[in-house]
Amino acid sequence: MxxxxxxxxxxxxxxTTPVDPAVAEAMAACLRDDGVFGNPASSGHAWGRAAAGRVERARAAVAALINAPVEGVHFTSGATESINTAILGVTRFAMARDRGGHVITGATEHSATLAACRRLEQEGAQVTYLAPDTDGRVTAEAVAAALRDDTVLVSLMHVNNETGVIQPIEAVGRHLRDHAAVFHVDAAQSAGLLPLDVAMGIDLLSLSAHKFYGPKGAGVLYVRQQPRLRLDPLFYGGEQEGGLRPGTVPVHQVVGMGEAAELVVRRxxxxxxxxxxxxxxxxxxxxxxxxxxxxxxxxxxxxxxxxxxxxxxxxxxxxxxxxxxxxxxxxxxxxxxxxxxxxxxxxxxxxxxxxxxxxxxxxxxxxxxxxxxxxxxxxxxxxxxxxxxxxxxxxxxxxxxxxxxxxxxxx
Structure with a gap:
């Protein structure tokens, strides 16, 4: 229409962005009976192995986009799920083991972040909402000043979805090097337009495919592997995506996200x-x-x-x-x-x-x-x-x- x-x-x-024609073509090839439509968990036959191969190629493409190890890339339904998994997963894991329950975020974050933080407050966590300056930036110094011994997570967006203001992610990462707090970055708006590198001190990173000419319904949560970061999943029922996202992997959407990632790296x-x-x-x-x-x-x-x-x-x-x-x-x-x-x-x-x-x-x-x-x-x-x-x-x-x-x- x-x-x-x-x-x-x-x-x-x-x-949202329109799906790139090359992305749509790659996705379509994973839907037809003459294409790669198998369940990637079905490793006992060629259809499943072919699908698993396409999923892993997509995982590598997203890893290249954010300069991350492939094993840290976990597919989700989008940035909202990734954000919730990161914020709720890390904090609940820490609180259950009496390792702290304080979270730092910005007052200008996406509603997915703010809603997850409000949920944590209902569960007994404490959240500090940092006010931005008049330009919309939360300074690294403000983050450092808000850190406490029981701070378990700092969550900030790379680029604000309403104003486009870029937050000083790399500077925040430097301030957190000597603190045990985990650093989560919502990179939904910056992927494909600004350099992204988890070596900036990023432990968790959220992406959404439909922000860079991929399909809706596909996203990624990057989770630091060395040293391994532990967090509670939102869902249970399978070991797909390292146990963080159980359920059959939607091959066509994942392949579409991988194709879109390859394109934005080049462009x-x-x-x-x-x-x-x-x-x-x-x-x-x-x-x-x-x-x-x-x-x-x-x-x-x-x-x-x-x-x-x-x-x-x-x-x-x-x-x-x-x-x-x-x-x-x-x-x-x-x-x-x-x-x-x-x-x-x-x-x-x-x-x-x-x-x-x-x-x-x-x-x-x-x-x-x-x-x-x-x-x-x-x-x-x-x-x-x-x-x-x-x-x-x-x-x-x-x-x-x-x-x-x-x-x-x-x-």
Missing amino acids: SAPAEVAVYLDHAA QEADHAHLQALTIRLLDGLQALDGVIVNGTGPRCPHILNVSFVGVHGESLALALRGPGVSVGSACTSALATPSHVLRAMGVPDALALASFRFSPGRGTTGDDVDAVLNMAADALEQQRRRSTIWAAFRAGATIDSLYRGGTRVA
Whole structure:
């Protein structure tokens, strides 16, 4: 089915990417009766052995993406499962053996991380939620200051899914070298665009295939092997994936993730440069419209740009801006009529958070696509700002603080 007619340009690749044609072809070959459709656990016949071989090739491809030993790569259903397995698995294992129960994470983490941490609090763990600076970064020094003798886990995302801000993962890893705490990194948004190396001090790392042109329903949890890291699984019933993810391995999805990993390794530099140029072009064009605030001005991954528009109501602007496929906030929370927890933690006023939009170009986006979106945004903003008292006051010289810091304000 083709995209709806009103969606002319897709700029929501941080939410999901289309499956690369080569990935789709590799997956299809694992579904047909003349292909590799066997159960990889059935080692007693050729069909099972062929499937197992394809799974191991995919495992090696993902290992190469993050420069990890192959035996540390465990396939899951996606980053959400991987995150939950890492956070719950490590902390529950430690708490059951009286080795500690303190976790450190960021207030701007993905909802999968925050929900897992809240669950741990219900089970008796203590969680420190580090506030970011106004740029959205959690400093390595803040992590070091929060460490305690009973800290068992530090969990941070590499790239924020709403703002694109890059967290100082390598610096955090250095601070943890002399501490027993395990370091988990959510790398769902950075894979294929930024260098990833578990030698940065990373003990656990989560990935999701559909963020880099692979299929939905496939992910990876990397688990440190030397020295071996122990954690409790979420599920029981089989020894697949080292006992961490029992159940029949979905060969077609795993093969698709492996194919996508091979592609992004080859294309990483070209993709990064392409997206960087598009985002700069988009930002320059948006700033020319005036009254545009960038949320997260520190180092950012090149495929995410989050901005708030002064003098508009976010929902009204979203209805007027029907052409491009963009997210109001993030795809994981935009269905909720509440300000983004990420932007709130960064100190963005509620009204500006509700008027925030995430633009996320991808491999197939062109300069003409960006220009078309800019034209649509200019028209929509002009319509929305005509009757806005906030916009009139801003144009007359009022500051953002005077307009928005006194409480929740709308256009």
